[in-house]
């Protein structure tokens with residue numbers, strides 16, 4: 001055979017696989033990849049089990065079961081004063097990643113530009129590249145990762161098809177404010193740019209702040225896909241269940257791809273979630289639950305040589321290590337895993353041209369015991 005021509009020649013094994021692999025090899029505490037190490041609600045697991053026993057083991061409807069679509073749109077409309085319709089404006093997906101990939105597949109044409117705020121979740125750019133688009137990065141910087149909307153404006157061209165935002169933001173733990181969203185709404189007015197608003201951490205937000213969903217702003221909602229993940233909300237990242245919302249005209253195009261991409265998502269889990277979501281307390285309790293973990297972790301490492309701004313949302317905390325070493329963050333993260341037995345994620349891998357702000361990302365969706373062990377290690381460095 002002649003040599004293969006890769007469609008993604010620059011993509012290598014992603015950092016989560018590398019750091020989790022190293023953590024296993026070195027028998028290190030793994031605070032790198034973002035997944036909880038505590039149990040899922042027994043009630044939710046029972047509901048999935050019951051759904052399987054009741055026979056919900058065959059294909060679900062393509063866009064998701066009506067009961068789940070109904071409860072999600074009702075929840076969103078209540079929380080964000082929106083008007084999504086369960087029949088036309090929602091699709092249940094196999095995790096947010098599948099929704100993101102499908103949105104990009106459905107809308108990005110060869111030659112299109114997509115503005116991406118960096119650091120960014122690493123699935124956006126390969127999908128853009130696969131469909132012939134070009135990523136136009138806007139780099140944000142530690143410690144506050146504030147968006148310079150004038151810079152964003154300067155990157156808009158006649159080729160701009162899409163803009164991707166993410167709030168609460170992985171990896172920085174920052175959030176977009178109401179004023180950010182109003183500025184963005186103004187900026188996109190009179191354009192045909194589609195907004196992809198990745199809101200997978202919508203319920204993990206701290207210190208009394210409220211999530212500023214694109215769904216709240218009519219000028220954004222009319223052009224937006226909002227992506228969400230049950231993995232983040234119900235500690236079930238391994239189930240890969242999520243959904244996306246958008247006005248009908250956009251969702252119709254999405255479904256054209258979705259039906260050939262996965263056709264539908266896990267049926268028994270949809271049945272279970274449709275019942276479980278009837279109790280808002282399950283997601284309303286999340287800010288307190290994770291804020292306690294954040295505060296516990298930060299109180300334990302407050303006297304360490306790492307410096308930080310407490311995360312405003314997500315279950316990630318950035319720690320700045322410039323008082324310890326000026327090593328490149330990837331090298332330092334690997335050394336910490338090998339020598340000190342703690343794995344984290346170096347943030348430069350999410351940045352444009354690997355900008356190195358000397359910060360590492362630690363996941364605090366962990367038991368108190370794990371957080372104590374982590375703090376003990378970090379305090380000695």
Ligand SMILES: Cc1ncc(COP(=O)(O)O)c(C=O)c1O
Pocket residue numbers: 034094095096097098121166170198200228229230231232237240241242
């Ligand atoms: C910003 C962001 N978007 C999307 C996802 C993917 O969510 P899912 O696991 O539901 O595909 C993640 C997961 O880490 C994320 O951090």
